[in-house]
Amino acid sequence: MNETRRSILEAIADGPVPGPELAESNGVSRAAVWKHVEELREAGFEVESGPRGYELVGVAEYNGPAIEYGLEAPFSIEYHESIGSTNDRARELATDGETDVVVLAGEQTGGRGRLEREWSSPAGGVWASVVYRPDVPPARAPLFTFAAAVATANAAREAGVDARIKWPNDVVVPVDDEGGYEKLAGILTEMEAETDRVEWLVVGIGVNADIDAETLPAGATSIREQAGAFDRRVFVQRLLEQFHAQRDLEGVIDDWRDLALTLGQRVRLELPEDVLEGDAVDVTATGALVVETADGLEEISAGDCEHLRPTESGR
Structure with missing residues (x-):
């Protein structure tokens, strides 16, 4: 946002x-002030003018300037009403040298999840990709996925949702006491790296936010379905602020454990060349899932995780 415009808003x-x-x-001149006020109104800021001057009375829109206003994190917002994929656009910005930019869309027409799976991204959701250049070795880069999951779950909890995390990258809402859940959000992290350092990260975050759950795929839910009316703009701000607060990665695994639904569950893991079943007992400092199997402890760095109900696991 233009600095003079931001100053006037504040x-x-x-x-x-x-x-x-x-x-x-x-x-600046009085004419320039008037011009800035008109541009703020066009961006969705409700500015009244009267005998005592200009006054901000509300922020009605969901767009880049509205989210940047009041955001307590050093991100600029590139907003699109509709885009193919926020991650694709973020990758373009990353290769052009940008950092600390959030590509945000009202809807995605070509959203994708892990393993190039299609991701439903209708209007009303939060579809965001953060361009970031952390000073970390590639081995620690996966922890930013965990940081994003923690930030998303915490922001959802502030909105009134009992959000938890399913390993490795899903934010979910429990539906019973046996590990059942509905999916609320997913994280997709991509990066460019050299041997000893990360060149850039793109952390894609997709949240079923202000969406009628009946329009979502089976097994999914939304913030609106769980908690009723909420402010999507404030939700995005809190998500980004919490993600930024995790930037040094200190304590992120402990925070993840506190929110984990997977730990303590019987799980089935689909690996590239195998299927593993056991009890999820912990995660390592790098985010690998520790599973107790009949043959002992196994550390799984990547794979599809399914929670098994007692009848499925034979217990």
């Missing part, structure tokens, strides 16, 4: 401010 959010005072404090 000033008028606390009450009416006369145009001449805004002009003087920002070093």
Whole structure:
């Protein structure tokens, strides 16, 4: 957001401010102040003008400027009403040298999940991809997926949803006491790296937010279905702020454990060349799932995880 426009917004959010005072404090003309106010109105900010000056009375829109306003994290927002894939656009920005940019869309027409699976991304969801350049070795890069899952789950919990995490990258809502769940969100992380460092990361986050659950695939749910009305703009801000707070990765695994639904469950893991069944007992410092099998402990770095009900596992 333009810095003068941001300054004007911050000033008028606390009450009416006369145009001449805004002009003087920002070093611009009164005509420039009027122009900035009109552009703010066009962006969806509800600005009233009266005898005592301009006053911000509301933020009605879900777009880049509205989300940047009040965002307590150093991200710029590139917003699209509709896009094929936010991850694809974020990769373009990353290869052009950008960082700390969030590509956000009202809907995706070509969203994808892990293993190139199609991801339903209708209007009303939160479809975001963060371009980031962390100073970490490639071996630690997967932890940003865990950080994104923690941030998403916590933001959903603030919105009133009993959000938990299923290893490795799904945010889910429990439906019973036996490990059953409905999917709320997914994370897809892509990167470019050299031997000793990460060049860039793109962390894609897809959340079924303000969506009628009846329009979602079987086994999915939404924030609206779980908690009723909520402010999608504030939800995105809190998600990004919490993700930024995890940027040093300190404590992310402990935070993940606190929210994990998978730990303690009987699980089946589909691996590239095998299927493994056992009890999920922990995750390692790098995010591998520790599974107790009939042959002992196994550490699984990647795979599809399914929670087994007692009747499925034979227990």
